[in-house]
Amino acid sequence: MSFDFDRLVVDDVSRNFGRRRALTRVSLTCVGGEIVGLLGPNGAGKSTLLAILSTLLAPSSGSVRYGTIDARTAGPALRSRLGLLGHDLYLYPELTARENLEFFARLYGLPGPRDRVTQALAHAGLAERADDVVSGFSRGMRQRLALERALLHAPRLLLLDEPFTGLDDASGQALVARLRGLRRDSAIVVVATHDLDLAEGLLDKVAVLRDGRLLPVSDSTASLRDRYRETILASASPAAVSPDAAPARRPS
Amino acid sequence: MRQFLRVAWVVMRKDLTVEMRSREIVYTTVFFAASCVLVFAFALVREGRPLEDAAAGILWISIAFAGTLGLGRTFERERHTETLRALMLAPSDRPAIYVGKLLGILALLAVVEAVLLPMIGVLFHAPVMASPGWLLALLFTGTVGFASVGTLFAAMLVRARSRDVLLPVLLYPITIPVIIAGVRGTAAILQSAPDEPMARFWAALLLFFDVVFVTLSLWTFEPLMTE
Numbered sequence: 001m002s003f004d005f006d007r008l009v010v011d012d013v014s015r016n017f018g019r020r021r022a023l024t025r026v027s028l029t030c031v032g033g034e035i036v037g038l039l040g041p042n043g044a045g046k047s048t049l050l051a052i053l054s055t056l057l058a059p060s061s062g063s064v065r066y067g068t069i070d071a072r073t074a075g076p077a078l079r080s081r082l083g084l085l086g087h088d089l090y091l092y093p094e095l096t097a098r099e100n101l102e103f104f105a106r107l108y109g110l111p112g113p114r115d116r117v118t119q120a121l122a123h124a125g126l127a128e129r130a131d132d133v134v135s136g137f138s139r140g141m142r143q144r145l146a147l148e149r150a151l152l153h154a155p156r157l158l159l160l161d162e163p164f165t166g167l168d169d170a171s172g173q174a175l176v177a178r179l180r181g182l183r184r185d186s187a188i189v190v191v192a193t194h195d196l197d198l199a200e201g202l203l204d205k206v207a208v209l210r211d212g213r214l215l216p217v218s219d220s221t222a223s224l225r226d227r228y229r230e231t232i233l234a235s236a237s238p239a240a241v242s243p244d245a246a247p248a249r250r251p252s
Numbered sequence: 253m254r255q256f257l258r259v260a261w262v263v264m265r266k267d268l269t270v271e272m273r274s275r276e277i278v279y280t281t282v283f284f285a286a287s288c289v290l291v292f293a294f295a296l297v298r299e300g301r302p303l304e305d306a307a308a309g310i311l312w313i314s315i316a317f318a319g320t321l322g323l324g325r326t327f328e329r330e331r332h333t334e335t336l337r338a339l340m341l342a343p344s345d346r347p348a349i350y351v352g353k354l355l356g357i358l359a360l361l362a363v364v365e366a367v368l369l370p371m372i373g374v375l376f377h378a379p380v381m382a383s384p385g386w387l388l389a390l391l392f393t394g395t396v397g398f399a400s401v402g403t404l405f406a407a408m409l410v411r412a413r414s415r416d417v418l419l420p421v422l423l424y425p426i427t428i429p430v431i432i433a434g435v436r437g438t439a440a441i442l443q444s445a446p447d448e449p450m451a452r453f454w455a456a457l458l459l460f461f462d463v464v465f466v467t468l469s470l471w472t473f474e475p476l477m478t479e
Contacts, residue, residue: 056337058478080343088334092266094273106262107342109255133273149338 005067263352
């Protein structure tokens with residue numbers, strides 16, 4: 001069984017780890033064809049939120065809905081529509097690039113895994129290194145391969161945690177182009193990043209997290225970096241919790 | 253069901269391929285198990301005469317110790333690369349991942365046992381070829397019982413800080429019935445006149461443990477692995 005969805009709704013989600021609260025009453029809505037940026041300082045709860053969206057972590061309270069389906073009831077059918085590129089790349093260093101992708105293609109039960117993998121390796125610019133073991137790859141090469149791993153099954157929701165880490169300029173731009181392509185295909189992309197320069201102009205919406213809470217982001221025409229700085233500074237004083245994310249693009 | 257078996261097969265094949273490349277776990281577990289047998293042989297064989305029934309006990313102790321080492325290392329590998337999370341994201345029933353990991357561990361322990369049996373035969377003068385069918389049946393059922401619980405606990409403890417200590421502390425008390433049944437059944441086979449009815453009784457008991465442990469593990473794997 002598989003299903004489609006064009007809306008992701010995070011409703012009042014909190015998550016505790018023992019006595020520590022990592023997320024506090026976060027609400028967020030993303031729709032198909034939207035690239036949403038999760039911004040915030042280290043330890044703000046971005047990765048926790050991504051783990052919850054990927055169903056790897058269950059919220060302590062609140063709910064996450066994919067279309068009309070609740071994460072708790074969806075199971076494997078939902079996971080076939082999710083792609084996650086975590087901070088750790090989920091690759092086996094002892095296997096070659098091709099073996100890694102083929103393993104995941106078979107795990108996902110994709111038809112014609114060899115052709116898909118060959119195509120993915122070409123996308124990653126790793127066709128010539130396809131039969132080299134991943135432990136010999138640079139961080140950027142691994143990052144590109146891990147992105148292809150996350151995209152191999154054409155997910156409806158793509159979750160990216162620091163996807164620009166280790167990428168050179170050209171690879172960063174290629175990734176931006178790839179994400180724009182996913183937007184055209186009406187996928188939902190959620191990106192947690194510190195790279196505001198690459199994120200500028202890419203994101204349709206931003207959500208700024210600090211200490212596990214969503215902060216209100218101004219709608220001004222300033223650059224993403226300035227608005228982010230402004231939001232973080234404003235959060236030093238007691239601030240209201242934003243009900244949702246703000247538009248990311250400067251009005252033209 | 254087909255999808256379940258396909259995922260289990262894919263996971264097992266991946267584990268074996270990774271191990272064939274590094275050979276890290278198979279070398280350490282085999283070396284450790286062989287060292288165990290050697291040390292016990294020096295302690296328990298006097299003037300060429302081993303202690304009565306010692307062979308079965310030494311065999312199972314070595315399997316249990318080496319198995320614990322292998323279980324820990326297998327999951328340490330998944331933890332190091334965080335690939336266990338990627339496995340949990342696969343669109344299949346999560347128990348299929350458990351079965352795949354269990355099959356990989358069983359293959360590893362089969363290699364360990366293939367090395368241990370001739371050593372036990374030579375060092376403890378044990379008639380390992382007297383009733384090979386029953387001996388293999390006992391080894392198989394006992395190993396499945398031990399590894400089924402071990403795989404579940406090793407997966408469960410993969411994020412625990414003191415997992416290396418906790419694994420044996422949790423694993424041995426639960427698998428004691430399996431090890432006792434394995435030792436008694438193997439002792440019945442390795443005596444000078446093999447007692448096959450007794451071996452059959454212990455093998456049946458081990459099979460019962462296998463059914464219980466594997467069923468419980470399949471049932472609890474998903475909730476235990478959801479953070």
